[in-house]
Amino acid sequence: MTAGSLTVNFSVAGTAAFATDYTQTGAATFAAASGTVTFAAGNSTAAVTVDPSADSTVESDETVILTATAGSGYNVASPAWQPELSPTTILT
Numbered sequence: 001m002t003a004g005s006l007t008v009n010f011s012v013a014g015t016a017a018f019a020t021d022y023t024q025t026g027a028a029t030f031a032a033a034s035g036t037v038t039f040a041a042g043n044s045t046a047a048v049t050v051d052p053s054a055d056s057t058v059e060s061d062e063t064v065i066l067t068a069t070a071g072s073g074y075n076v077a078s079p080a081w082q083p084e085l086s087p088t089t090i091l092t
Helices: none
Strands: 006-013 022-025 034-039 049-052 065-069 076-081 087-091
Touching: none
Parallel strands: none
Antiparallel strands: 006 034, 006 065, 022 049, 076 087
């Protein structure tokens, strides 16, 4: 849980193209290669949702990978899998 708000950096990778193959909600900033998400004061979670965009192009499966990266005020620990959610990164 954070005493004050905390902004966490992440990288964006994968084969899908932002704004063409998917959109996002929840990030404070978001670009093709990086973004940030802000944990509100007193919260221990923050969410970035990736929504696939429908199109008529026949193509193979594509991926979007968000990975927490180093920043001020937190440490990035090992990823953990929570089946009821989605792949999660632990921050300490």
